[in-house]
Amino acid sequence: xxxxxxxxxxxxxxxxxxxxxxxxxxxxxxxxxxxxxxxxxxxxxxxxxxxxxxxxxxxxxxxxxxxxxxxxxxxxxxxxxxxxxxxxxxxxxxxxxxxxxxxxxxxxxxxxxxxxxxxxxxxxxxxxxxxxxxxxxxxxxxxxxxxxxxxxxxxxxxxxxxxxxxxxxxxxxxxxxxxxxxxxxxxxxxxxxxxxxxxxxxxxxxxxxxxxxxxxxxxxxxxxxxxxxxxxxxxxxxxxxxxxxxxxxxxxxxxxxxxxxxxxxxxxxxxxxxxxxxxxxxxxxxxxxxxxxxxxxxxxxxxxxxxxxxxxxxxxxxxxxxxxxxxxxxxxxxxxxxxxxxxxxxxxxxxxxxxxxxxxxxxxxxxxxxxxxxxxxxxxxxxxxxxxxxxxxxxxxxxxxxxxxxxxxxxxxxxxxxxxxxxxxxx
Amino acid sequence: xxxxxxxxxxxxxxxxxxxxxxxxxxxxxxxxxxxxxxxxxxxxxxxxxxxxxxxxxxxxxxxxxxxxxxxxxxxxxxxxxxxxxxxxxxxxxxxxxxxxxxxxxxxxxxxxxxxxxxxxxxxxxxxxxxxxxxxxxxxxxxxxxxxxxxxxxxxxxxxxxxxxxxxxxxxxxxxxxxxxxxxxxxxxxxxxxxxxxxxxxxxxxxxxxxxxxxxxxxxxxxxxxxxxxxxxxxxxxxxxxxxxxxxxxxxxxxxxxxxxxxxxxxxxxxxxxxxxxxxxxxxxxxxxxxxxxxxxxxxxxxxxxxxxxxx
Numbered sequence: 001x002x003x004x005x006x007x008x009x010x011x012x013x014x015x016x017x018x019x020x021x022x023x024x025x026x027x028x029x030x031x032x033x034x035x036x037x038x039x040x041x042x043x044x045x046x047x048x049x050x051x052x053x054x055x056x057x058x059x060x061x062x063x064x065x066x067x068x069x070x071x072x073x074x075x076x077x078x079x080x081x082x083x084x085x086x087x088x089x090x091x092x093x094x095x096x097x098x099x100x101x102x103x104x105x106x107x108x109x110x111x112x113x114x115x116x117x118x119x120x121x122x123x124x125x126x127x128x129x130x131x132x133x134x135x136x137x138x139x140x141x142x143x144x145x146x147x148x149x150x151x152x153x154x155x156x157x158x159x160x161x162x163x164x165x166x167x168x169x170x171x172x173x174x175x176x177x178x179x180x181x182x183x184x185x186x187x188x189x190x191x192x193x194x195x196x197x198x199x200x201x202x203x204x205x206x207x208x209x210x211x212x213x214x215x216x217x218x219x220x221x222x223x224x225x226x227x228x229x230x231x232x233x234x235x236x237x238x239x240x241x242x243x244x245x246x247x248x249x250x251x252x253x254x255x256x257x258x259x260x261x262x263x264x265x266x267x268x269x270x271x272x273x274x275x276x277x278x279x280x281x282x283x284x285x286x287x288x289x290x291x292x293x294x295x296x297x298x299x300x301x302x303x304x305x306x307x308x309x310x311x312x313x314x315x316x317x318x319x320x321x322x323x324x325x326x327x328x329x330x331x332x333x334x335x336x337x338x339x340x341x342x343x344x345x346x347x348x349x350x351x352x353x354x355x356x357x358x359x360x361x362x363x364x365x366x367x368x369x370x371x372x373x374x375x376x377x378x379x380x381x382x383x384x385x386x387x388x389x390x391x392x393x394x395x396x397x398x399x400x401x402x403x404x405x406x407x408x409x410x411x412x413x414x415x416x417x418x419x420x421x422x423x424x425x426x427x
Numbered sequence: 428x429x430x431x432x433x434x435x436x437x438x439x440x441x442x443x444x445x446x447x448x449x450x451x452x453x454x455x456x457x458x459x460x461x462x463x464x465x466x467x468x469x470x471x472x473x474x475x476x477x478x479x480x481x482x483x484x485x486x487x488x489x490x491x492x493x494x495x496x497x498x499x500x501x502x503x504x505x506x507x508x509x510x511x512x513x514x515x516x517x518x519x520x521x522x523x524x525x526x527x528x529x530x531x532x533x534x535x536x537x538x539x540x541x542x543x544x545x546x547x548x549x550x551x552x553x554x555x556x557x558x559x560x561x562x563x564x565x566x567x568x569x570x571x572x573x574x575x576x577x578x579x580x581x582x583x584x585x586x587x588x589x590x591x592x593x594x595x596x597x598x599x600x601x602x603x604x605x606x607x608x609x610x611x612x613x614x615x616x617x618x619x620x621x622x623x624x625x626x627x628x629x630x631x632x633x634x635x636x637x638x639x640x641x642x643x644x645x646x647x648x649x650x651x652x653x654x655x656x657x658x659x660x661x662x663x664x665x666x667x668x669x670x671x672x673x674x675x676x677x678x679x680x681x682x683x684x685x686x687x688x689x690x691x692x693x694x695x696x697x698x699x700x701x702x703x704x705x706x707x708x709x710x711x712x713x714x715x716x717x718x719x720x721x722x723x724x725x726x727x728x729x730x731x732x733x734x735x736x737x738x
Contacts, residue, residue: 195624199439201539201561201596204623271540317517317538319559 001042001417002026005376008047012054013351014358014367023052025374028417033368043419045412047378053350054366055087055118055375055415058328059357060152060177060231060255060303063089063120066107067096072308072395074108075115077328080306080394082117082421084328085410087375088365089118089306090357092152093125100125100136102144109145117420118413119375121147121361126165126176132156135165142172147361150177152231153278155213157183162217166226173362175227175253178217180238181279185209190319192265192280200268202318205280211237218242222250229360230254232305234279236289243298253360254293255303258327258334259400261290267400273314273321274400277307294352295344301357302349304331308396326394329387333406336381340407374417381408430728434546434553437562438603446608450572452724453717459496460719470499470730476529477503478521479556480536485691485715486556486565490533493722499530499730521545531729534558552729560594566690567600569721571608573714574645577686582609587639587681588630589615589671590649590698591660593622597690598649602628615639616649617671619660636671643681647688648673648698664697674700678708686710 003025010021010033022037023030032039063077072080081089091108093099099108105122112120124146128134130153138149149169155178156162165176186209191197193204214230218241221228233239233254245252259277264284267275275281293299307324314321335353338344344352358366365373389402413421430448432440441449459467475494479487487503494501506520517536524532531552534542539559546553557563575581586605592598592614605612606629614625615633626632633639640646656664673687687699687709695701704711 193623195627198593198622198624199599199628201559201599203560271543312516315516315518317536317544318540319538 002031002039003414003417004037004039004041004044005047005052005378006037006044008050008052008378010052010368011347011350012368013347014054014355015369017368018347023368023376025376025414025417029374030368030370030372032370045378049380050411051379051381053377053379054354054368055377055413056085056332056353056410057088057357057363057366058086058304058306058331059090059301059361061089061091061306061328062094062308063091064308065095065111066104071310074111074120076393076395077306077308078112078117078120080326080328080392082413082415083393083410084330085332085377085379085413086328087118087377087413087415087420088121088363090121090123090147090361092123092150094130094153098125098130099123100128100130102137102140105141105144105146118415119365121363123148123150123152123177125149126151126156127161130154132158132161135161135168138169138174139172142174146174147363148175148177148229150179150231152177152179155179155181155183159216159220163220163224166220166224166228170224170226175229175360177229177231178213179231180210180213180217182209182212185212190276191268192282194265194283196265196268200271202268207235207237207282207286210235210279211241214238214241218245218250218252221245221252222248225251227251227253232257232260232279232303233293233299234260234282234286234290236286239289239293239298243293246298253300254298255301255357255360256290256294256299257303257305258331259325261287261294261338262334263400271318272400273316273318274325274398276318276321276323277325278323291338291343294338295348299352300360302331302335302352303357304328308394309398310396314398325398325400326392326396328394329392330399330401330406332379332410333408336408374414376414377410378412379408380411383407383409385409430732433729435564435725435729436542436546436553436555438564438567438600438607439562441607443607446568446571446604449568449721449724449728450575452728453572453720456723456727457717457720460716465496466498467496468498469727470494470497473499473530473730474528475499475501475531475533475726476524477501478506478524478532478534479504480506480541481557483535483556486535489715489718490556490722493719493726496719497723497726499726517541517544518548521549525549525551531726554725554729557596559596561596562600563596564600565718565722565725566597567604568725569714569718570601570647570688571604572717572721573688573710574686576713576717577710578644581605584610584644585613585642586610586645586647587613587615587643588647588649589636589639589673591620591651591655592616592625592649593620594652595649601647602630606630613639613643615671617661617667636673637677637680640677641680643685645686645688646673646678646681650690650692651694651698653694668697672698672700673703675702675706678703688714691715
């Protein structure tokens, strides 16, 4: 089985390539990259006017499987992924049961083999049952296929536990992903603390709840030499802390979500529960800081924090609504908007969605070098489309971008040399 | 002149003209409350449901009496603090009630935005009787009514609002209402009880009660929720009363004819000394009395306002 993708603008940040080149995929691997390749392929795709990039990688999604399949499952979540141009996703362990043991990790991997549309990389929990007390069997979990460890959804509150997690995971080559917030400062907050919360009469979550925990975690990384990855960074203070730490050579990486670089706390007005998330949408200054961090390399990856919730969990009073939004199908156009607005270079944006997350997790995907897995995303950067929430491929429809006119989309997603998805109206 | 709003969700959305229309309408209704037969047929045949998810005696009773004096059929429903506790969603609760075809739902809820949520989903008029820490519009309007009645006008008055500003829907609604009619608002409270950015709504912010009440025409004290003490917001009630309580001494800083107001229920000896609460400057029971007239006006206006002419 071979596919030849011709005439596209091929952007492969891992190999410093940005040129009009043809790409040949064969037997699940990248076979060749070059000018005017003339080979007989089983299928030839004309990518004229399109971008050809390594398959996009989302290092932070919630597939809700096992346990909460009414929100999403491995089949629907990976279908949403390929529809959004993603060929690899890393799924968080806050499932039911928690992915804190090999049986759950193996289930996720085998179920993905069976029904998945893209590659799935399980993230196992740092502590058993996400309780923040005892470390999981990280060695066995890593060997069994877990790529990182995180108690996402909750911080590891105990500093000693976090220190030991970094020390223990280090020789296994797995990053610790921190959901950084000081819960004592979060209290019962439901949105960003500030003027909008004051006006709406909603309890606020102060930015310092994130900054303080990011500072602790960065210092623990510095102390232990372990790899600390900060999930969904959202405040200017936290971005600055990571920037300074990187300058000192600390092994710290971080990700930002499309909603944190696109929306501010203003989106909560009207008590829209689709604007309720954790960390909360912040201020214009925070959004600018995140954008700068994406542009200058402080932030290593764009991640969606794809968090599907059933309609019944969002269609309630704001303060009891679940946190989070779906993100797999809107990430690419929102990232492309950064490029159109002149905030992030196109190459850099592609890196944030490919080589960046691959490097954080140590994956062999995210590059179009010969011999690498044939994961490719064809992108039409110009097509305009209006997002209808009920048309989302994801099982859940909780998005604040419903009705938005978006520009740019993945038109063909190739996973392991096979076309996993094609946008309607494409050949 | 017809009233331009289907719902009363908050003062934020009311113009100066709306506010005066409500106050003037209330003035017309006030007299009914002192008649021997305290009833007019204005809203005869209309159904008003008081849907209270939070405990309330005075506001609920006030709305109930207001409805009854206009000859509406009023029904009270008390639900647990959150509909979810009972396993039914707020939307389902509301749809069940709507199926009984009320004309107006008067709603109190512990969640900010809950009446807005219903207003988007139901066809009847919604009157917010207090939502979380957001707004309490009828309270602010009865406060304005009382001030205007005693002072003749509202413009240029200096009004001090003192206490737990952060958690007070009364403070927010009054701030919107008073600034809109041209009064000057000073807020005072402990650092833990003044929310960020509140000065952007047009208030002077103080942390010394004396600065707020100096030369004030009105001193409005807020109720301190006793359970907040010792939970990081307040070291003790004793300390609060010492620094933020209204007493005979600091009241002297206000104008000699200053009004003392309180939305009730009062914690005597905490935010307000008994001697002040019972003193000659207090208009606290006038507030309660006027509450009925103001709520009659609100129900009348959201019911369409024309019924009065028909009858």
